[in-house]
Amino acid sequence: MPAPRKYPDELLERAVREVRMAGRPIAHVAKDPGIHEEALRDWVRQAEADSGERDDRLTSVELGESKQLRKGVAELRRANEILKAASALFTQELDRPRTRPTR
Known part of the structure; x- marks a missing residue:
């Protein structure tokens, strides 16, 4: 059984959308809800890979x-x-x- 997720999916989606659409720095977006910066950075990279913007990641x-x-x-x-x-x-x-x- 996988470990429980630390952050809810809704928070993840909202934070990634704010970074990608509003262009706000990851550090600023992560600070407000208390998300770890590297976690948000990883989510943004994965969202970019999923949308085809990155090809260095699956x-x-x-x-x-x-x-x-x-x-x-x-x-x-x-x-x-x-x-x-x-x-x-x-x-x-x-x-x-x-x-x-x-x-």
Whole structure:
């Protein structure tokens, strides 16, 4: 479960809009509601990437896809480890010499 968000989405959207539309400096916009400057700077950069103004950063959609892909890869790696362990166990079982029961 992800950690709870420190700032509400409405505050985030309003602050980003004020920086982008009004052209106010990030430091001034962040000071009023008590947002950390770097958090607001990151939100503005992400909004610019989402709108296509920046190409040095992944969009929110791309970040979500990347997260899902990483999660899928991790699951496949875990499944592979389980299959390798099972394979080794079965190989040991097959390599054991078989003895006949005595009569």
